[in-house]
Amino acid sequence: MPTIRQIQMVRTLAEHRHFTRAANALGVTQSALTKSLQALEDELGVRLFDRGTGEPEPTLFGGIVLDHGRTLLRDMSELVREIDLAKGLETGGITVSASVFPSELWAPQALGRLAEAHPRLNCVLRAGDARQAVDDVSEGVSDVAIADAAEAEGRDNLDSEILATTRLAMFCRPEHPLARRRVVRPNDLLEYPFAGPPLPRALVGRDLLKLVRTAFSVAPGGQLVPRLSVGSFSAMARMVLHSNALGWAPEVLLADDFRHGVFRQLKTDAPAIGATFALFTRRNRTPSPATIEFVQLVKAMLPSGARQ
Incomplete structure (x- = not known):
């Protein structure tokens, strides 16, 4: 099951279309990003990005993860917001x-x-x-x-x-x-x-x-x-x-x-x-x-x- 962090990783890579820039945006090393992406692809059994054209391009399967991941990330943002709402102004x-x-x-x-x-x-x-x-x-x-x-x-x-x-x-x-x-x-x-x-x-x-x-x-x-x-x-x-x-x-x-x-x-x-x-x-x-x-x-x- 993909984690929220992995979905964020896929979304960030799709936005930047560059491993180094995406890794910097995520606050991780490029090698860590590459390993995490490979682990997710192995888990799902599909390739999420084509990497042979100079910049990573989402595949059909990558597009599916992005579409469903957008909803999951929005729901997670709402969850965090509701918790913050309950905490009040101090956090x-x-x-x-x-x-x-x-x-x-x-x-x-x-x-x-x-x-x-x-x-x-x-x-x-x-x-x-x-x-x-x-x-x-x-x-x-x-x-x-x-x-x-x-x-x-x-x-x-x-x-x-x-x-x-x-x-x-x-x-x-x-x-x-x-x-x-x-x-x-x-x-x-x-x-x-x-x-x-x-x-x-x-x-x-x-x-x-x-x-x-x-x-x-x-x-x-x-x-x-x-x-x-x-x-x-x-x-x-x-x-x-x-x-x-x-x-x-x-x-x-x-x-x-x-x-x-x-x-x-x-x-x-x-x-x-x-x-x-x-x-x-x-x-x-x-x-x-x-x-x-x-x-x-x-x-x-x-x-x-x-x-x-």
């Missing part, structure tokens, strides 16, 4: 996923305060685009996510709660050709690339529809992807600072940079755009004490009037 951990702007505005600060109050708690922050953050919760990878509220659409296995709405500002470097214009027309923006994370379609108003159609491409999932797609606010800011790219972000993130002249805010004649963020959790899943306290810490950080 166990919490994993939070956040999209680009919430991963700057609230998530790290709240996790830091949670860790300060409970030193033995393991805290993990996964930052990425909004869709991946919500997928993490849907798939049981994370306990809670903070992401664009638009991602709630079609997520029947999730509960969402509106957290805050923030005004978005468009910005550029001080030397940008558009920086000294009092009002920038949407057509003027088309001459320059946009840098930032994917946007949900729900953010786009009718007045900006032409701009979006020209400057963004539509991903299969419906997200609007800029020409310079980045996964963090700091990467966006650096890209804008060193090029004629244009960026956008919540005004609160840019207030100090505007005040000190690091960036210039662009004023357009289009209506202001606001981004609405929500908390996401798995439906019918009892939140852990750590998750409950994390959510309380996030809400306590919001200024009055931020929540809708």
